[in-house]
Amino acid sequence: xxxxxxxxxxxxxxxxxxxxxGMYEPAKVIGFLxxxxxxxxxxxxxxxxxxxxxLPAFFVARRRAAAWxxxxxxxxxxxxIDAPLVVGSAVFGIGWGLGGVCPAPGVxxxxxxxxxxxIFVVSMAAGMLIFRAAADRRLPGLKxxxxxx
Amino acid sequence: MTIDWxxxxxxxxxxxxxxxxxxxxxxxxxxxxVLGAAGIVxxxxxxxxxxxxxxxxxxVGLVLSPLVARLLWxxxxxxxxxxxxxxxxxxxxxxxxxxxxxxxxxxxxxxxxARLSPRSLVATGIFMAAAFVAVFFTHHVFG
Numbered sequence: 239x240x241x242x243x244x245x246x247x248x249x250x251x252x253x254x255x256x257x258x259x260g261m262y263e264p265a266k267v268i269g270f271l272x273x274x275x276x277x278x279x280x281x282x283x284x285x286x287x288x289x290x291x292x293l294p295a296f297f298v299a300r301r302r303a304a305a306w307x308x309x310x311x312x313x314x315x316x317x318x319i320d321a322p323l324v325v326g327s328a329v330f331g332i333g334w335g336l337g338g339v340c341p342a343p344g345v346x347x348x349x350x351x352x353x354x355x356x357i358f359v360v361s362m363a364a365g366m367l368i369f370r371a372a373a374d375r376r377l378p379g380l381k382x383x384x385x386x387x
Numbered sequence: 388m389t390i391d392w393x394x395x396x397x398x399x400x401x402x403x404x405x406x407x408x409x410x411x412x413x414x415x416x417x418x419x420x421v422l423g424a425a426g427i428v429x430x431x432x433x434x435x436x437x438x439x440x441x442x443x444x445x446x447v448g449l450v451l452s453p454l455v456a457r458l459l460w461x462x463x464x465x466x467x468x469x470x471x472x473x474x475x476x477x478x479x480x481x482x483x484x485x486x487x488x489x490x491x492x493x494x495x496x497x498x499x500x501a502r503l504s505p506r507s508l509v510a511t512g513i514f515m516a517a518a519f520v521a522v523f524f525t526h527h528v529f530g
Contacts, residue, residue: 242444244417249445252410252422252493253452254459259403260396262453263465269394271522276391280400285496287404288411292501295412305419312419313502316489319509326488327495327510330425331517333480336525337469340481340492342424345446347465349453354467358478365482366429 240307253346259284262346264338264354271335333365411498414445423494424449425485473525488514 253262260266261284269278299311334340339347339358347355411422418441431442456462467474485491488510490499495514499507 241418241441244413245420245441245445246448248410248414248417248422249448250452250455251406251413251448252424252445253449254456255403255406255408255410257403257453257456257462258406258460259400261403263463264467264469266394268468268522268526269391271518272526273388273519274523274527275388276393277388278391278394280394280396283397283400284404284407285500287401288408288497289404289501291405291408292411292415292497293408293503295408295416296498296502299415299419302416305415306417309419311415312421313415314421314489314499314504314506316506319506322487323489323506323510324513326484326486327490327513328488328517329480329484330488330491331484331514332521333477333482333484334492334514335518335521336480337467337474337477338522339467339474339477340424341428341485342449342491342493343465344478344481345424345428346449346452347467349450350464352465352467354469354471354474355465357471357474358467358481361475361478362482363428363432363478365479365484366425366432366486367482368479369483369486370429370433 244307252342253349255284255288256343256346259287262343262350264343267334267340267343268338271338407493407497408501411493411501415498421494421498423490423498425482425491426489426494429482429486484514 256262270281302311305311344355344358414420414422427442427445430438490510495507495510
């Protein structure tokens, strides 16, 4: 139960941050991603602000034996800079540029009852499930996908 | 290239970013999990187990956040500029790519960089570059 309350709170604060920073707005994200003409550097400031706050938390997390509510602190262990990382990130970036939406803002924008957000999120969920199916079945030509994160 | 001073909002960007960092801090220290939206949504869709309830709770928090934000200050509703076929393609690529690449803007771009992970630095550099190129083509070549 405590876990779910923490997660709900983190989701709420995350979404408030997206609303305050303007990152819930695809046009503002595109304003950063469009280097031609007048450029809006806001997104870099959002990432900077987030990293400055999160960095000490991860520093502490690495040195703690357990989370506040108990249980292990699950930090990613993968180190390899491999083909799935490179190809996946490139595919993700193309999709991000195409719509100006990434996963968290897409989900948060559902709260505005925005039909565009619904189309995006349903398609994103489909993309994730296609990935899982491809990775599990080791489809020919998609062997790379079998490699887990 | 010039700075778009009419749209550049450094203070609210920093403050909103700090809230995102706070959410990441609460999640890693509170329950020991990384705030990566793609991993959380993808995991919620796939995994039936102990990690499903907190992931769905976080998703509910994200969806409720605009309602709370609008109680606190005036937030204009978002405008999805891309036509629906582009949004479908965008969603498919974002969902597939983020799972293949093990992360998205929050997972690699915020948490990964805050962990000083070389893997996340490479991922962030690649998805940023790919997005710059995609926007250049959609807005200036075919736009």
